[in-house]
Amino acid sequence: MNKHTVHNLILEKLAVDLDIAERAAQTAYETATHEENIAENKYDTLGLEASYLAAGQAKRVEEIRQSLTLCQNLILRPYDDQRGIEVGALLGLEDEKRREQWLFLAPDAAGLKVDLVGQLITVITPRSPLGKGLLGKFEGDEVEIVVAGTRQQFAVTEVV
Secondary structure (H helix, E strand, O other): OOHHHHHHHHHHHHHHHHHHHHHHHHHHHHHHHOHHHOOOOOOOOHHHHHHHHHHHHHHHHHHHHHHHHHHHOOOOOOOEOOOEOOOOOEEEEEEOOOOEEEEEEOOOOOOOEEEEOOEEEEEEOOOOHHHHHHOOOOOOOEEEEEEOOEEEEEEEEEEO
């Protein structure tokens, strides 16, 4: 696994998501401000609904833009076996049922998924219970988290 390649895939996906969100926001804005959507009476809410949608789309654009900026500014460092897992780490985890997953610990863009040669990699952040639990851990360590009252245990199998 190459974390620079994964990082580039994340940046590319965020850029595509931003483009899509910007186009959706523009369409929603045009719909909200179109003369045909001006309310003719108090029960005509199409224009109001379109303006809510436009506001939501604009907020989404800003969220993606922020994620992209934070990830662009991320300086990738080699794994330091003295410091442990840090933001920018690419790591393999194995759960109690021996299922393996790959994660990229990023400053933002939680939940984003990218595919590297058939291997799915999920972005997590230090704000998540798992991300917080992984900070400072080392290859071979175990991490235990409790989510919604359910205990989950993971072993760190590899850190890049």
